Amino acid sequence: MEGGHNEVIVADNFFTGTKDNIRRWIGHPNFELIRHDVTNPLLVEVDQIYHLACPASPIFYKYNPVKTTKTNVLGTLNMLGLAKRVRARFLLTSTSEVYGDPLEHPQTEEYWGNVNPIGVRSCYDEGKRIAETLAFDYHRQHGVEIRVARIFNTYGPRMNIDDGRVVSNFIAQALRGEEMTVQVPGTQTRSFCYVSDMVDGLIRLMEGNDTGPINLGNPGEFTMLELAARVKELVVPSASWRMVDNTPDDPRKRKPDISKAKAILGWEPKVTLREGLPLMAADFQERLGLTDKKQQ
Numbered sequence: 001m002e003g004g005h006n007e008v009i010v011a012d013n014f015f016t017g018t019k020d021n022i023r024r025w026i027g028h029p030n031f032e033l034i035r036h037d038v039t040n041p042l043l044v045e046v047d048q049i050y051h052l053a054c055p056a057s058p059i060f061y062k063y064n065p066v067k068t069t070k071t072n073v074l075g076t077l078n079m080l081g082l083a084k085r086v087r088a089r090f091l092l093t094s095t096s097e098v099y100g101d102p103l104e105h106p107q108t109e110e111y112w113g114n115v116n117p118i119g120v121r122s123c124y125d126e127g128k129r130i131a132e133t134l135a136f137d138y139h140r141q142h143g144v145e146i147r148v149a150r151i152f153n154t155y156g157p158r159m160n161i162d163d164g165r166v167v168s169n170f171i172a173q174a175l176r177g178e179e180m181t182v183q184v185p186g187t188q189t190r191s192f193c194y195v196s197d198m199v200d201g202l203i204r205l206m207e208g209n210d211t212g213p214i215n216l217g218n219p220g221e222f223t224m225l226e227l228a229a230r231v232k233e234l235v236v237p238s239a240s241w242r243m244v245d246n247t248p249d250d251p252r253k254r255k256p257d258i259s260k261a262k263a264i265l266g267w268e269p270k271v272t273l274r275e276g277l278p279l280m281a282a283d284f285q286e287r288l289g290l291t292d293k294k295q296q
């Protein structure tokens with residue numbers, strides 16, 4: 001298998017993912033797919049666990065917040081229990097959302113965050129915060145080898161077209177000839193990381209010697225109005241946008257300090273937003289069965 005691993009087992013309940021994304025591996029002798037929900041225990045023999053389970057789009061994680069918390073608490077307990085039992089190395093994909101609506105900018109790993117514990121995003125923010133706590137307690141109490149990544153907004157081909165996050169929304173809307181929905185005020189910022197850079201960062205973290213937490217994100221920072229303008233410029237020149245209501249507790253700015261990732265992992269994102277948007281748009285266009293709007 002790619003990445004030097006002899007065998008890969010994927011466990012997914014397909015709440016937000018789809019079998020189609022892993023179609024090319026189904027039937028490969030070193031690949032196994034299990035339909036499994038991490039809130040239930042899983043017994044397998046493995047050396048490494050990439051614990052990625054949990055819806056990451058605000059729309060999906062707010063859809064069933066109690067289940068989101070269960071996934072982060074019970075799911076992480078189950079995976080850490082497995083790591084302890086079989087002495088596997090455990091990597092948690094935590095999130096920039098642990099910084100909440102940050103009062104420090106850019107965010108370093110030392111910043112403790114500004115999170116609303118009772119808001120509509122708390123199932124995810126606080127869920128990931130307790131997942132980090134569990135990882136570090138299993139490390140201190142039971143000697144489990146852990147790695148914690150704090151992932152910033154990530155996008156790329158094969159993303160669910162109706163994921164609900166901003167990059168996929170804007171590209172899908174522009175391609176469908178709909179107005180892009182810029183949530184007010186539009187001046188809020190995010191830093192968007194291309195998927196292949198993220199995967200590279202996660203593998204380096206897993207294979208390296210540092211527990212983390214380590215920020216993985218692209219430090220290029222954009223307002224949502226700038227993002228809409230980029231999609232118009234690079235994907236569908238005739239596209240337009242309208243301002244719509246926002247949701248509660250939307251963080252006003254976000255940008256990772258990646259000096260730790262650079263120093264410890266030798267990692268730095270390579271793909272700029274200007275390069276990444278057209279790559280994602282090409283994939284969406286194909287999957288939506290649309291002709292190239294630029295040619296029209």
Ligand SMILES: O=c1ccn([C@@H]2O[C@H](COP(=O)(O)OP(=O)(O)O[C@H]3OC[C@@H](O)[C@H](O)[C@H]3O)[C@@H](O)[C@H]2O)c(=O)[nH]1
Nearest residue numbers: 056095096151152153165166169181182183188224250
């Ligand atoms: O249609 C939309 C959707 C979103 N937005 C705005 O775009 C910004 C980004 O929102 P997204 O829904 O993409 O997701 P967020 O960046 O808020 O959260 C994400 O951040 C870090 C990851 O760990 C998670 O995947 C996810 O929670 C927000 O300010 C939101 O108001 C729009 O303007 N229009």
